Amino acid sequence: MTLPNHLSFRGAIFIKDTARRIYLALTRAFLVRWLFVLAIAPLVLSGAARAQSMSRENLASSPSRIEVKDETGRIVQIPQPVRRIVSLAPSVTETLFALGAGDRIVGDTNFCDYPPEAKQKTHIGGPVSPSIEAIAALHPDLVVATREINRPESVHALEQLGIAVYATDPQTVEQVFTSTERLGDLLGAADAGRMLTANLRRRLSEIDRRLAGLPAKNVLMIVWLDPLMSVGRNTFLDDALRRAGAHSVIDSPQSWPTIDLEQVVRLQPDYLIISNDNARQVQRELTELQERPGWRQLEAVRKRRFVVLSEAMSHPSPRLVDGIEQLARALYPDAFAADAAFLGALPRNCRDIIMAHVSQPFFSLLQPGGCL
């Protein structure tokens, strides 16, 4: 620790030497550092407080707010009327469009692909890791999240910015309807909401009527293939299966349990159900499945009793009823025999594989790192 000797000015040497001593003292003395910290901390804090108070001002400017409790129990102040909405999940986007509030959506996720107009909206990222600043830049009156796929961290981050976030959390088909109605109420579309759900309930009771007295069929809902995941009992999907006259052979308290193939072989489900709009991927998976050792033991695989549903089935939105209808028709063709138009239109080789259209698998929404 020597200073260079070529310095010609004694004054400079003195200054540098003193500074060096101070620095050395700092590297030696813990206490000096602490005092230094204690001296600057209040300055820094006051600066922060000023910036903080500054940014809060502009948020209190909206005219009237209503206070509601959302479906996860949070109290939310929602400005009225709601003109600009950001949706954080495909199911939410679908619900908003069904309520006729599609034109009020100013932003949605990269995975919102139904209805097609949803793809035209400004995207704010994926549901698991949206860009908070992209959402803030859209100046939404309301952000609608869903507990199923959004992270609580995103909700907290938006709350901190003073943005109202309403989180839905439907766990049964009935709750999908009530959730839709509540969203309708918040958006000033109460009548549209009631009409929509009344229609959906009517369609469900029509299915109930046709299936009355028929025994439920045992099914395995394949949510994910590797590792094999199915649905647990407290999910909207399990309830939707029940409404379609299907009984999930898996009974688990977890929402999306990982299943041992042995257990499936033991339970011998009558049908395997997949909800996926990517027809090519489904074909590949099913062909591959028939060649796997354990799966060949399944009666349902040998007899090709697969039901492939559209993704409507895996979104807790009003479209869920489409999925329930598809499944009920596939499992009980005789009960729907009168609707010859539907089954008759199917090509013969698709008698067992009922396909419906659309695209990305729901669970690919869970981006890298997403896990259920």
Place this chain on the structure above:
Amino acid sequence: MKPLTLRRVLWSCALLAAVLLGIVLLALRLGAVPFSFADLGQNLWWLVSGQPGKISTDFRLIMVDIRLPRILLGIVVGAALSVAGAGFQALLRNPLADPYVLGVSSGAALGAILALLAAPAIPLMTPAAAFLGAAATIAGVYFLGRRQGQLDSGTLLLAGIVMASFLSAMIMFLMTTLASRELRGISFWLMGDLSTSIPRGLLWILVVGFLAAAGAILTTASDLNVLLAGEREAMHLGVDVTRVKLVVYISASLLTGLAVSVSGAIGYVGLLVPHVMRMFFGSDYRLLIPTSALGGAIAIVLADTLARTLIAPTELPVGAMTAMAGAPVFIYLLRRRLA
């Protein structure tokens, strides 16, 4: 090696600080919502010169409320991790040591998971519980790592690694058996993520905690230099080895705990930055600690900017970014030095 002078310390730090400033400006400029440099400069001037009334609403919302706090968080986390890494490398006399080598990150993650299971709705619960988890792990490893009443580097390292794998196993067990929906964020957490907004009060607690703990490590810097020669040699040269090891162990663990509790386990930075700084500035700890702090801040802010912008508007976890960008850079530097 050239003798360390104050001039060299100041110039090195000034150089790195200038780079950091440039990166911060770039990070402020880039993001899902674009701003021009002119706009940025104008608004920043208004902010600094005390005319906040003139700042546009968008700028206030996006810069002041979102980007700036995130960049500041990145600076503190990066500096803390790098200083902790440098500290552990000296303490364990192992070039592979990083802030997580003693299991602090797993302890923090376990604490966070328990908090998410117990009280998912309380926002500040997670960082608090993560910090408690880290602290408990630190204490546990400390008692396991002692030998005849003294911290023994080898025993400490083994105790830390065993603790880390045990805690990771607990995390995997909880994640598969409970599968609560609140745990979805955990994988982000294990990878490291700066997108979680934290209240400003917490940010300033972090700053103060960082300055205190990094300062404590800096007070032992000249002793750490001697310690490089070996414990026995240091003891003969009059270094209070027990005290130095205790101070470095506690401070470096505290730094790691602070960083992990707000950002999850961001990998690689704590390992790489001290080594890179050694390549550039030599291995004198009196210089290495301040340069590592600045270098870590640069690395994280840069990585986080990439994480925010690469596939915008979707965000990548910053930990994935640091590992992806850090490994090739490090290999390049290492080969160049050997050549």
